[in-house]
Amino acid sequence: MTTVKEAWRPVSLFWRIFGLNAVVLGTATALLLWAPVTVSVPVLAAEALILLTGLAVLLVANAALLRIGLAPLDRLTRLMSTVDLLRPGQRLPVEDHGVMAELIRGFNAMLERLEAERATASARVLSAQEAERRRIAAELHDEVGQSLTAVLLGLKRAADQAPEPLRGELLLAQETTRDSLDEVRRVARRLRPGVLEDLGLTAALASLAADFTTHAGAKVSRSVEAGLPPLDREVELVIYRVAQEGLTNVARHAGADHVALALHRVGPAVVLRIDDNGRGVGPAPEGAGIRGMRERALLVGATLDIAPGPEGGTRVLLTVPDPGRSV
Template identity: 70%
Template sequence: MSLFWRIFGLNAVVLGTATALLLLAPVTVSVPVVLTEAVILVCGLIVMLVANAALLRWGLSPLERVTRLMTTVDLLRPGQRIAADLGQGGEVAELTRTFNAMLDRLESERAASSARVLMAQEAERRRIAHELHDEVGQSMTAILLALERVADESDEPLHGELRQIQEITRASLDEVRRLVRRLRPGVLDDLGLVSALTSLTNDFATHAGLRVRRRIDADLPALDRETELVLYRVAQESLTNVARHADATHVEVSLRRAGDTVELAVADDGRGTAATCEGAGIRGMRERALLIGATFDIAPAPGAGTRVRLTVPVIRKPS
């Protein structure tokens, strides 16, 4: 039965019942209307409206359930669908099927657009890193050499001041090189994921002042470059969030094989998930996870703190 005929039928039941009661009940209406008769008519109207409202709420409940489920759907958490049995036939069932089909299209288009955006982002990172290394880095190196030459030929107190400027320039050059490594992890391309994560955690421990523990399995399967880049970026963003928001003292980074998956986990002992909000960084990690068909979740860490986990399916090559 369609939604139109369902509502029409419910109203017909209410009106038919009211008409039958008027015909069969020993109640008459005088002219002019007597007060008691008016009270009876008003009470009958109220009963009829309440019955109509209750029946309509029962008849439209499938549509309300479908609408309520629609509001919970998030494209960054794919696979959410409305169960077909909620529609109970008619237009609601058609709405359910159409909405699920729309989700299929949107998730596919979102994955494709996210892939293009992330590839463009990585290309821009490489370009900026290249310019920092070749332009800014070389210019600062030339300045450093010139300062060293002038400092060697100068007398005090100018010699001491030039040495101080030289140390400031050297520290700035080191910071530029660190930014280049963050923008373009050359060690990932040259030595692989394990070495890149080792370098990342060592650099993080040095600059953030936190204790970092690594747990990396030795029997990790071979991963393609795109998957390794996603794992590296998720670890990088997770450590950045720990330094900025977690107020933690200890961080554990683990990369292990679990059956047909590879699991990356970053756990801290900070303030926990109550302080975690879905900002641009977390949504960016979710989009990267969708790019490689991985599962991303944030949950309380054992004891205290927050744990970020990325589970990547491993594609087995035919033997």
């Protein structure tokens, strides 16, 4: 038995346009056959006016029919020029039958495949990036840090035994070395958040806020809701990295003196919110930092929204709908 779907044969775009033009030309022919209008030789002004008016009406009708028939193709073209794989879920509704509907379905299916492949590739890249960060952090801590510590101890011994004019210079070199050692340790902590692995997300966010206040000079008010659902390790790392990059962007671009960092629950989802009172979101395109945040959000099926804050500045919202399971 033949089903309705099997009986329906898609109409090609060629036959659609041909049919629309056939309707217009057929209407024009019928009007010429039935209309009580004759054309003189030479053509009179009244007859020319009637013919030109009829031609204008036919052209307008043809344009309107073609616009209706090709409207899905226009929507598809606009989406193709604006689609961004870092903002998944952009799809065209299938409101028609035939070849146009098949084209839209094929485009939507292609977007789904590209988004899945992009997410898989981003997961591999970010996993390799985290592994490289851990390796560099270990080398900084174990090799560079130990070397600077040895230099610091040597300078201390030399300063203790040196005469007064030289002792001041050695003490100054000792302070410079100590500052360099602190900076190396800070960079190592940023590359590999050991406090996240050892003490959890709440302590890691507190350390991140304290480090931001120390080096950026802006006050951070921090709020972490008690009783959050258990978070997958990958989710915790994504939340930490997004908070880290968000605060870095505030320090570099916002010119803010106050930042509110909050982690709370909205229904089953966990939301990270960063508000600052800086210059706000400008017209400039998104940089590598924000796109990196979006890629991390995709790893755990989260959404990242960056918009003007309710009281000026910028608001960054990371929403993790299923925090207990990474994708």
